[in-house]
Amino acid sequence: MATLELININKKFGEFTAVNDINLRVEEGEFVTLLGPSGCGKSTLLNMTAGLEDVTSGEIHINGKKVNHLGPFERDVAMVFQNYALYPHMTVEENIGFSLRLRKRPKNEIQDKVRKVAEMLELDKFMHRLPRELSGGQQQRVAIGRAVIREPSIFLFDEPFSNLDAALRLKTRGEIKELHQRLGVTSIFVTHDQEEALSLSDRIAVLRLGQLEQFGTPEDVYSKPASKYVARFIGTPQMDIFAGSFVNSDGLHFQIGEADIPLPVSFKIPDTAVDVGIRAEFVTLGSKGFDAAIRLVQPVGPFTYVTVDWQGGSVTARVNGVSHMKPKEIIKVEIDPEGLLFFDRITEKRMDLL
Amino acid sequence: MQTTNEYNRKRYRLGLWFVAPAVFVLLIVLAYPIFASLVLSFLRVRFAGQGLSFEFNGLNNYADLFRKDLFREALFRSVYYTVIEVVSVILLALLVALMLNHPLGRSAFYRVVLLVPWALAPVANAVLWKWIYNANYGILNQALRGLGAIEENIIWLGKPWLALNMILVADIWKAVPFIALLILAGLQNIPSYLYKAARLDGANAWQQFVHITLPGIKTTFVISIVLQSIWALKVFDLIYVLTKGSPADSTVLLNYLSWRETFSNLDIGYGAAIANVLFALMLMLALVYIRALRPRQTQAQGG
Ligand SMILES: Nc1ncnc2c1ncn2[C@@H]1O[C@H](COP(=O)(O)OP(=O)(O)OP(=O)(O)O)[C@@H](O)[C@H]1O
Ligand SMILES: [Mg+2]
Numbered sequence: 001m002a003t004l005e006l007i008n009i010n011k012k013f014g015e016f017t018a019v020n021d022i023n024l025r026v027e028e029g030e031f032v033t034l035l036g037p038s039g040c041g042k043s044t045l046l047n048m049t050a051g052l053e054d055v056t057s058g059e060i061h062i063n064g065k066k067v068n069h070l071g072p073f074e075r076d077v078a079m080v081f082q083n084y085a086l087y088p089h090m091t092v093e094e095n096i097g098f099s100l101r102l103r104k105r106p107k108n109e110i111q112d113k114v115r116k117v118a119e120m121l122e123l124d125k126f127m128h129r130l131p132r133e134l135s136g137g138q139q140q141r142v143a144i145g146r147a148v149i150r151e152p153s154i155f156l157f158d159e160p161f162s163n164l165d166a167a168l169r170l171k172t173r174g175e176i177k178e179l180h181q182r183l184g185v186t187s188i189f190v191t192h193d194q195e196e197a198l199s200l201s202d203r204i205a206v207l208r209l210g211q212l213e214q215f216g217t218p219e220d221v222y223s224k225p226a227s228k229y230v231a232r233f234i235g236t237p238q239m240d241i242f243a244g245s246f247v248n249s250d251g252l253h254f255q256i257g258e259a260d261i262p263l264p265v266s267f268k269i270p271d272t273a274v275d276v277g278i279r280a281e282f283v284t285l286g287s288k289g290f291d292a293a294i295r296l297v298q299p300v301g302p303f304t305y306v307t308v309d310w311q312g313g314s315v316t317a318r319v320n321g322v323s324h325m326k327p328k329e330i331i332k333v334e335i336d337p338e339g340l341l342f343f344d345r346i347t348e349k350r351m352d353l354l
Numbered sequence: 355m356q357t358t359n360e361y362n363r364k365r366y367r368l369g370l371w372f373v374a375p376a377v378f379v380l381l382i383v384l385a386y387p388i389f390a391s392l393v394l395s396f397l398r399v400r401f402a403g404q405g406l407s408f409e410f411n412g413l414n415n416y417a418d419l420f421r422k423d424l425f426r427e428a429l430f431r432s433v434y435y436t437v438i439e440v441v442s443v444i445l446l447a448l449l450v451a452l453m454l455n456h457p458l459g460r461s462a463f464y465r466v467v468l469l470v471p472w473a474l475a476p477v478a479n480a481v482l483w484k485w486i487y488n489a490n491y492g493i494l495n496q497a498l499r500g501l502g503a504i505e506e507n508i509i510w511l512g513k514p515w516l517a518l519n520m521i522l523v524a525d526i527w528k529a530v531p532f533i534a535l536l537i538l539a540g541l542q543n544i545p546s547y548l549y550k551a552a553r554l555d556g557a558n559a560w561q562q563f564v565h566i567t568l569p570g571i572k573t574t575f576v577i578s579i580v581l582q583s584i585w586a587l588k589v590f591d592l593i594y595v596l597t598k599g600s601p602a603d604s605t606v607l608l609n610y611l612s613w614r615e616t617f618s619n620l621d622i623g624y625g626a627a628i629a630n631v632l633f634a635l636m637l638m639l640a641l642v643y644i645r646a647l648r649p650r651q652t653q654a655q656g657g
Contacts, residue, residue: 050554051553052550052553052554071553072550072553072554073553073554073555073556077554078554079550079551079554081547081550081551083547085545085547085548085550085551086551087548087551087552087565087566087569088548088569089569089570089572098552098555098565099555099556102555102556102557102561102565103556146551146555150555
């Protein structure tokens with residue numbers, strides 16, 4: 001187990017800045033996710049941490065010691081690659097035991113350790129198969145086994161689930177979480193799937209164009225997103241954002257088009273223009289509020305997401321269970337002011353006003 | 355079902371028409387000569403009066419192979435020649451390929467330069483080396499004298515073993531580029547993430563070479579060895595241009611011997627027998643080649 005500290009990390013590929021001045025401190029045993037869309041620099045950051053790629057500037061500390069000059073192996077980190085990177089000519093057993101064989105450990109020690117790891121990952125039946133004779137999920141477990149056997153102080157995962165189908169993804173996600181609970185090894189996990197990040201992490205680092213947008217607990221990034229960008233990126237369905245203005249007549253209201261939402265007395269009115277973000281769980285459809293036409297009905301099992309045309313845009317409501325509403329029906333929309341998130345229209349940063 | 359079968363049969367029949375011309379040409383240019391050579395090797399052919407006379411000779415031509423010293427010597431020299439050529443070409447080509455695959459060697463310029471020997475016509479290459487080796491005016495002697503390595507000109511093609519080895523040098527020079535490109539393609543097929551994974555597992559440069567690079571180009575290696583063996587066994591033009599088998603028949607290899615027995619000594623049946631021995635050797639190599647190219651069978655699933 002170890003702490004990891006990234007200090008003012010920059011990475012340039014020629015003129016292009018892939019990682020821009022990132023500071024991040026990961027505590028011992030923490031599970032941290034790097035989250036962001038494709039091309040935002042997640043893999044680059046991970047590769048620099050692993051020592052596979054040099055930093056342009058900045059320092060990487062593991063356990064308080066600077067490791068910039070160390071190779072991947074000396075940093076004592078293990079990595080699971082997106083495409084697993086299994087050695088194609090080695091059996092499962094040889095793949096998992098490769099690092100021990102390189103270190104010339106005694107044969108029976110290698111065998112014992114490999115068997116233990118293989119049993120833990122339910123790979124013991126496939127020991128003598130080549131990677132291409134395994135299913136995607138099995139290959140993925142071999143890749144994890146190869147990392148686990150090294151007993152590293154940090155695990156790095158680069159989108160390890162992206163080649164798996166949806167069901168297997170969920171299963172493997174659970175397995176990774178269990179593995180982390182059992183071994184307690186500091187882990188950095190890269191993904192562009194916000195749900196994956198929310199369900200796995202102690203903390204999430206949201207990246208945008210090589211910059212750190214927010215670093216916080218899943219709860220924080222969900223309910224207190226630092227910016228519009230984070231708010232839109234996190235949560236299903238995507239947060240709806242409207243422009244509007246404050247009106248102070250008959251109590252304080254926030255006015256969106258013709259709809260006005262009452263605000264509590266304690267509300268602090270800012271002196272800049274603001275946009276408001278609305279999450280689906282704070283939208284109620286029924287008999288109160290403002291008329292709207294249903295545009296889209298999407299059942300997802302426990303909920304149904306109902307999108308309605310509203311004030312020149314659209315807003316999505318979360319309805320419990322299966323809804324029998326139909327497109328084009330007119331329904332009333334009510335919005336819970338408790339759930340509103342306010343963003344500075346210019347800087348796009350969230351403002352604490354409630 | 356009936357209709358798909360009917361459909362497939364029609365497709366099949368149409369396909370036969372499409373390949374028929376190619377099969378016909380192959381039969382004429384490949385199957386017929388092979389068959390004729392086989393037949394000839396059981397005959398004694400003589401020039402009598404107006405034309406040729408054929409006479410059944412049983413296995414005598416093949417028995418002659420064992421009786422004649424020259425065949426045994428040529429066979430031995432061909433084996434020597436092939437082994438040395440294959441080993442040197444593969445090792446040199448591997449070295450060249452590794453350099454070309456290095457970031458400093460990636461420039462297309464090097465690949466173009468490398469291809470020059472390969473692009474030369476075989477006889478042009480042979481003539482080129484004939485001048486290089488020329489005892490009086492050759493650049494090799496001049497260069498070595500200039501460096502002070504030798505005092506008197508060496509007659510490169512005038513001493514038995516030396517001549518054979520000088521032919522080898524010329525042949526290797528011509529063969530390395532192609533094999534190097536073959537191996538380079540193999541190297542470039544190894545995904546870079548395997549090296550990353552190996553580095554994380556603690557493999558140093560040598561261990562990466564042994565555990566990632568070599569297994570990655572194993573198939574390429576087998577193919578190169580087989581192709582190069584066939585190339586070495588059938589060497590003819592270099593010998594024809596450089597030495598014609600001299601001095602004292604010391605550079606007579608199998609293919610050259612077969613040609614000489616057939617077209618100089620006009621012992622056509624015996625020449626055909628030698629050619630058939632060569633054919634058998636190459637056929638075996640070709641089978642190895644085909645095996646190596648076949649995708650590997652999945653191994654027995656272990657438990
Ligand atoms: N070797 C390189 N040379 C030049 N640009 C690069 C190189 N590697 C990455 N980049 C650029 O840096 C940026 C970040 O790349 P990176 O691979 O870290 O993205 P990512 O967040 O991992 O994306 P994805 O989710 O698609 O894997 C991209 O715009 C990419 O084009
Ligand atoms: Mg990536």
